[in-house]
Amino acid sequence: MTVQDIILTLTNYWKEKGCYVAPTYDVEVGAGTMSPHTVFRVLGEKPYRVVYVQPSRRPTDGRYGENPNRVQKHFQLQVILKPAPEDGQKLYIESLEALGINLKENFLSFEEDNWQSPTLGAWGVGWQVMLNGLEVTQFTYFQQAGGVELSPVSLEITYGIERLALFLAKKDDIYELNWSDDVTYNDLRKNEEIQFSEYNFKEANIEHLKTMFKMYESEISNLIGKKLYLPAYDLALKLSHIFNLLDARRALSITQRQERILSIRNYVKEIARIYLEELENG
Amino acid sequence: MADYLLEIFVEDIPPAHLRTGLRQLEEKFKDALDKNRIDYEEVLIKGTKKRFSVIIKDIAPTQKEEETTIIGPSKQIAFDEEGNPTQAALGFVKSKGKTIDDLSFLETPRGEYIAIKEIEKGKESKALIKEFVPDILSSLSFPKNMKWNNTETLFTRPVRAIVSLMDNETVEFEFAGITASNKTKGHPILSDVTDIEIASPDDYESKLKENRVILDRKERKKIILDGIKEIEEKYELEIVENEELLEELTDMVEYPFVFSGTFGYDYLKIPNEIIETFLKQEKRLFLMKNGESIINRFIGIADADEEASDNIVEGFERVVKATLEDASFFWNNDLKLDFEELVEQLKTYSFGEKLGTYYEKTLRLIDLSEFISNFVSPDKTKAVARAARYSKIDQLTEMVKEFPSLQGIMGGLYLKEKGESEEVWKAVYQQYKPVNIEDSIPESMTGKILSLVDRMDTLTGAFIVGMESSGDKDPFGLRRVGNTIIKIIIEGDIDIELPLLISKSLELYIVEKDKKQKIQADIIDFLVQRFRHYCSEYKGIEYDILNAVLNTDFINVLLSYNKTKALKKAKYNENFKKLIISYKRVKNIIKDNKIDELNTEMLEDPEEKELWEIFEAVQGEVEQHIKNKNYMRAQESLIVLRPFIDKYFDSVLVMAKDESIKNNRISMLNRISSLFEMIADYSEIVI
Secondary structure, eight states: OOHHHHHHHHHHHHHHTTOEEOOOOSSOOSSGGGSHHHHTTTSSSOOEEEEEEEEEEOGGGOOTTOSTTOOSEEEEEEEEEESOOTTHHHHHHHHHHHTTOOGGGSOEEEEEOOEEEGGGTEEEEEEEEEETTEEEEEEEEEEEETTEEEEEEEEEEEEEHHHHHHHHHTOSOGGGOBSSSSOBHIIIIIHHHHHHHHIIIIISOHHHHHHHHHHHHHHHHHHHHTTOHHHHHHHHHHHHHHHHHHHHTTOOOHHHHHHHHHHHHHHHHHHHHHHHHHHHTO | OEEEEEEEEESOOOHHHHHHHHHHHHHHHHHHHHHTTOOOSEEEEEEETTEEEEEEEEEOSBOOOEEEEEEEEEHHHHBOTTSOBOHHHHHHHHHTTOOGGGEEEEEETTEEEEEEEEEEOOOBHHHHHHHHHHHHHHHOOOSSOBOOSTTOOOBSSOEEEEEEEETTEEOOOEETTEEOBSEEOOOTTTOOOSSEEOOSHHHHHHHHHHTTOOOOHHHHHHHHHHHHHHHHHHHTOEEOOOHHHHHHHHTSOSSEEEEEEEOOGGGGGSOHHHHHHIIIIIHOOEEEEETTEEEEEEEEEEESOGGGHHHHHHHHHHHHHHHHHHHHHHHHHHHTSOHHHHHHHGGGSEEETTTEEHHHHHHHHHHHHHHHHHHHOGGGHHHHHHHHHHTTGGGGSHHHHHOGGGTTHHHHHHHHHTTOOHHHHHHHHTTTOOSSTTSOOOSSHHHHHHHHHHHHHHHHHHHHTTOOOBTTBOTTOHHHHHHHHHHHHHHTTOOOOHHHHHHHHHHTSOOOHHHHHHHHHHHHHHHHHHHHHIIIIIHOOOHHHHHHHHTTOOSOHHHHHHHHHHHHHHHTOHHHHHHHHHHHHHHHHHTTOOOOOOOGGGOOSHHHHHHHHHHHHHHHHHHHHHHTTOHHHHHHHHGGGHHHHHHHHHHOOSSOSSHHHHHHHHHHHHHHHHHHHTTOOGGGOOO
């Protein structure tokens, strides 16, 4: 099964379960959870089901295309089911079967792995789902987001697409995966990994990044003042990405890191507050 | 008699939650049964990663009758002189719906009264279970709770089914929006049956087994151990034991299958500790060894059928390779870091709010370790200061950021790799030992000193900013810090006066002068409690012995401990026992009278002269033994005094009418008592 088949099969599977297929969000994020498709929509009471593919960027994970299973950009397939259904675990197991996995001939396990993002004021209780020791999914019942207790609780299922593809292809090198029958992951991504590793670790201009960080901060402050929480949130995502780049450049001392994390967290908190206010006021 | 079965079927339960949940269920069920006066043979607690199960054997169908006695008027009022019931008695029985024949008599301190016994019929056990089981379930507490549906119930993980059966009858109740029934589920993958109907509690375990769930934990563990043994024999290797991991895995599978695989020989270049940490923490795998050396083979426990074996081994071999690839990346990258630069970088790494940076802590550790080393082991001063200097740099490595449990170990391994002496790298490697009161202390004196100063500095810092523990709250784990300080000093044979150590440690922080004394006293008080804890809980020393020793002083932990050992011998030795009894007579007479104006000229009775002579004869010897810290010998020398003390009390009246004679006699006894109390207050010992 090619990578694109996995994406199509899972997307279709969840579409059949009533999810709307959202287009990929077009701002850099570290995880599918950070997309507005999740962060905002798990708040409030309105039922919601979505499936979408989200590229996730983690600059420090870059390995110049040399490591067979670590990349600075990978793909997640994110599902949100709100409210969390009673048979969520069963639906998930069936989604793996839809990929042609015979679970009786493999070892599937749910290992405790609670998730929290202080930056998003969010936490959830859940598991990392392992197939023969390979983590292929995060399965989480969202408990809080934007510092607010969620009611109803949403179920979040995040598939690691490359991991699933490696599992299905019985390969241990990500670059050997077939994206389609005639395009490999190597063709599509190797050059990108090499170039971005160069950028993340060597070329990203530290002074510029620090300046950009300040500029975005000031933009966000202004937007928050105007209650324009959607663009404010986009820029908070930018801020987070710049922070990750600074981290990759090892440009921040521990105290400087802490300060910046706190700054992002405060903005996000403020943004969530405005969103909730608007939600309440209808 | 019937059996009752309760099963709470839950989405995958973390092992620690399963353990605490089952413990609480057992306790709470027994409590509820007792409180509701329901007889039963036993409460069995079982469970897997997906179910909490309670089986009550031979439960009574109804609760026990309860007899209540209602007291009426006194017999005198209730019956007239002829013995006929009065209006008072008739009114009383009538009000209770009874007749005079139902009356009984009750003897009370105020005389005899009439009474009526009422027997309350027992309710059906089923009805009571319906009431108390939901209460028990909502009262369970877990390390972390969650909500999952609109009932807003809090539980460890989502509850998906409940079985509640009294023999073959469902005892219905509702919890978390689920109505109890007689249906559960088998193994989520290996069983094809959607809903398994349980006919009765007797039928339960075998039905689960048919559906590939082994409910009995012992049985699961045996399958695992047998599987491990088979692999050990096949490859003629031994597993690297890890009891904690084994216990955890036993609770993570319903249908265990043991497998084994290999990894590239080249990865063995990475230090064993790192390989083990990565495979254990990331993948929950055991390593194998041949003699003492780690071999490139691992063992894993799956929740699967044997037919999955090939895929599982192949899959795990791939992920192990990837994991070790990561380990190797971290190890090699961190090795490139410059150590002096890392020391510099500690300046940006905060040790704690108001406590400065790790760099400042490092400087304090260097000073404090030199200070102690000069006292207890001057030849180690250089090594220990060097170890202290590099002790915290591994906090900045990627490896420790990824696996905090490798702190210390990592620093040690790096220093070793860089050619540092064993004396130094091992001290850094073992600096967090002992992790608790059961763990062993570092091997070398250098290691012991480093471990001690690290804790002392943490404790002092905590007291300066007021983080001390109180009541049963100990949010910063300071008690463990204190316990291990005591342990290192005693087991590491570190002979240093506590006030000296604490005041030096305080001096290294910036503290206002007028606060120092109070903080020092608080730390000593805290450590006295930790000393008591260590001695009583860990060394089995009785409280009276601890009181006897601590009544005199607590300056040198090691010496106080040695005294308790000497006293323990004395307490159970016939001769010493007699001496202790004699000494108690001395203490009883002098009480708190501290008068000490002895005039030996005034001693007149032969018995008191004799006692004084003997005392003077042994005093020097006793003092010499104490000076040599040999409390056993000192005690033995004191024994000579025993018959003379007894004789003295038999014939001399201490409380003489003449005030000056009395004071003189008390003064003499005070002198004698002081010599005893150079060791301990023996009068505290309970014989």
